[in-house]
Amino acid sequence: MERYAQGDDAAFEPLYEGLAARLRGFLRRSTNDAALADDLLQQTFLRMHRGRASFERNGAVIPWAYAIARRLLLDALRTRRRKPEAALPNEELLRSADNPEARVAGREDLDQLSAKLAKLPEEHRTAFELVRVEGLSLAEAAAVVGATPTAMKMRAHRAYVALGIGHGKGDA
Amino acid sequence: MSMPSEWKAKLVAEVKQTPSPTRSELRRKTAIAATIGLAVSALFVGRHGIDPGPREPFFLAAVAFIILSFAARTLFAATGSLWTSPRGTQRLVAMPYVVLAAVAVAYAQGPTPPHSLRGDVPCLLTTLALGGVFGVAILFARRGTEPLRPLLKGLLLASSSAAVAGAAVFLACPVVEHWHFAIGHLGGALAVGGLVGVAAARLIRA
Incomplete structure (x- = not known):
């Protein structure tokens, strides 16, 4: 570039x-x-x-x-x-995420997760998408939306809590 | 998820046909525009002279320095494209106006001569004209180059032009009266900042 x-x-x-x-x-x-x-x-x-x-x-x-x-x-x-x-195609989003729960979840569980994702505030869902699905670092995701990395971490954390899933490979 | 090669070829061809300045071209154009804006303001001050009236020369110099520093800072900040903190940018946009508002408040502490709206008009129009010249020059240089946040960047550029105009008219106007300052100077700077900002949001969008 x-x-x-x-x-x-x-x-x-x-x-x-x-x-x-x-x-x-x-x-x-x-x-x-x-x-x-x-x-x-x-x-x-x-x-x-x-x-x-x-x-x-x-x-x-x-x-x-x-x-x-x-x-x-x-x-x-x-x-x-x-x-x-x-x-948002939430089901695809959840399956794309590095998300063991979603991979093993049955249809009903996935529907529930999709419904939860749809109910998230836009900024929490964006944080989830950028960090978990797109694999950006917190600093990169923060730069995308014009927030601080700390704010992005908090938003992503709230999304994980709301969806009832772990933060990543290590702590799922 | 690979893209079809014809799709890519079409995009590459379209990119080649779309004009886009390089970084050094943009820097050169911005420098020329800023020089034009500053030169017009300097000509105005040179023609009318600095009239301190009852004001301390140190006070004049300090306010002009602070405002011009913010103008330089906002202009510099507007050259980048990705900011981590839009809130910080908003604060930067507001700074020149806060300084001008502080001067109006400072004037309110002293003796107040009778205020006349008719006396405010020349300062207001001059601020609009000088800021407009600076704004038009800078927008002409930067049109179509901002892919991300045209409104915020436009407001930064607008604040820069309003600050330069505000400082020039402030140096030339000897009237020490807070309503005159609020309407003729702060009002003029806000008006030119708003106008240039709105125009910039449309014109600099990539």
Whole structure:
């Protein structure tokens, strides 16, 4: 990204290769709509391209890209007049999470978890999604939403408590 | 989850066709715009001269220094794209106006000459004009470059232009009266900050 921000257009392709699959997965899980996700992915890369000059020197590209994708996602959901809760494919989200409970859960348990996830406040669900599903560090996830890492840790913790699941591999 | 190669080729082609400044181009344009804005404000001060009136020169210098420091800080902060604390950014946006409000309060402590709304208009219009020139120059330089938080970054740029204009008119205006300061100076800075901020939120969005 550093080379790209400085004007090396050839650096776009490696940037794309490194980010496209992750961002596409994030957008697909969040929209449950492949066409919309691909459209948002394209817009994300175009915005990154147009805004490359404002990318902070030695900044972290992953949170930056996720933040742009998330902003576009929220705008798209708002435009469709759908609440993010309604748009989230919670079951897929839970299965994608590093979540042993969800992997072994029966249909009924998974439905219950999905219902709980849908009821979470938006910022708690986002914290869960970015940290648990997308695998971002607390600092990266905090940068995506513009919060402090401590706030992000607290939000993720509240999501885990509300969902009744462990914090990760080690403490599940 | 791999992407079809034709999809990628289409995106790469679209990216190549979409103009986008590099970091050094943006830095150069921002520096030119800031120089234009400062030069116009300096010309105004040079033409009218610094009129301390009953004010202490040290007080004038201190307020101008503080306001210009915030202007530089806000302009600098607006060059980055990802902040960890939008709340900190909001505080930064508010700072120049807080300083101007503090000056209005300080003026209220002294003897108050009769206030006339007609006397406020020239200061208000001059602040709007100077801030507008600075704002337009900086927005022209940075249009279409902010992919993340155009409103916050726009308000930072707007605060920067309002602070420069506010400081220039403050130096040239000898009137020591808190209502004049609140309406003509603080009001002018807030108005130009709001106008430039709203325009910026639309224009700098990538």
